[in-house]
Amino acid sequence: MNDLHHEFIPRGKVGVLYLHGFMGNLEEMRPIVSSKASGLLIDLPGHGKSLHPHFFSWASFLSKLHLLLDRYPVQEWIFYGYSMGGRMILEYLKEWNPRPSFVILESASPGRGDDETRRAQDELLAARLEALREEEVFPFLHRWYEQKIFQGMNRHPDYLPYIRQKDVQNHPHWAKALRAFSVSGQKCCFETGPQGRGLYLCGQDDVAYARWGKEFADKWRYKLHTFPHSSHNVHFFHPKSIRHLIESLL
Numbered sequence: 527m528n529d530l531h532h533e534f535i536p537r538g539k540v541g542v543l544y545l546h547g548f549m550g551n552l553e554e555m556r557p558i559v560s561s562k563a564s565g566l567l568i569d570l571p572g573h574g575k576s577l578h579p580h581f582f583s584w585a586s587f588l589s590k591l592h593l594l595l596d597r598y599p600v601q602e603w604i605f606y607g608y609s610m611g612g613r614m615i616l617e618y619l620k621e622w623n624p625r626p627s628f629v630i631l632e633s634a635s636p637g638r639g640d641d642e643t644r645r646a647q648d649e650l651l652a653a654r655l656e657a658l659r660e661e662e663v664f665p666f667l668h669r670w671y672e673q674k675i676f677q678g679m680n681r682h683p684d685y686l687p688y689i690r691q692k693d694v695q696n697h698p699h700w701a702k703a704l705r706a707f708s709v710s711g712q713k714c715c716f717e718t719g720p721q722g723r724g725l726y727l728c729g730q731d732d733v734a735y736a737r738w739g740k741e742f743a744d745k746w747r748y749k750l751h752t753f754p755h756s757s758h759n760v761h762f763f764h765p766k767s768i769r770h771l772i773e774s775l776l
Contacts, residue, residue, distance in 0.1 A: 530590050531575035535565040541600035545611025553691050557765035560772050572703030582706040608632040616715045628775050629724035633735045633758045637712035645710035652701035663694035677731045677757040716745050724748040729756035
């Protein structure tokens with residue numbers, strides 16, 4: 527089916543778009559879905575069930591996202607994007623100029639322009655993902671979440687259920703998504719100027735993205751919310767707090 531796999535939850539005229547991160551799927555965002563607003567959860571290209579070859583370009587993805595947002599009876603949207611999903615939202619804001627009532631970015635990079643070093647790193651990771659056998663994916667993921675940026679995740683009681691919901695058979699598609707939507711090929715959003723009211727969420731143990739959050743606060747006047755006892759995946763550590771935060775905007 528030539529459509530992004532998604533789930534729409536009808537709960538009124540205000541809706542929240544939820545976009546997950548790299549190697550995730552829409553289920554990853556379910557713990558933060560508000561029961562007080564409509565919700566649109568989407569599998570990003572190469573993730574979950576969004577595997578159609580037409581999805582792997584910025585132009586195609588953004589046009590399909592726009593059509594989905596226009597399809598449902600929502601009068602006012604809040605955009606929530608984690609990591610890669612946050613970058614997808616930034617690109618949509620730049621290219622389509624929608625008018626969400628609020629934007630929430632969680633641990634999202636503003637884009638790295640033509641960063642050849644990062645491009646080379648992403649190509650190595652993509653090649654590694656393609657070369658994995660399916661039985662090697664879970665061990666790879668365990669090593670992935672041992673990185674400093676994800677500090678504390680593998681000691682959390684919900685870590686194993688979180689890992690087990692990954693679509694391990696999709697590892698070649700993750701590689702395609704990484705090549706198509708690498709941060710190294712995405713121009714820094716600060717060049718375009720601020721895009722509406724917003725909030726940047728980061729974990730206190732994720733030093734690099736805390737710095738990005740400060741830049742969003744300084745350059746776009748986004749509010750910065752730093753969560754204690756968490757790293758890159760703030761929604762994993764604090765789902766209830768984030769759900770309440772979303773509901774405070776309704």
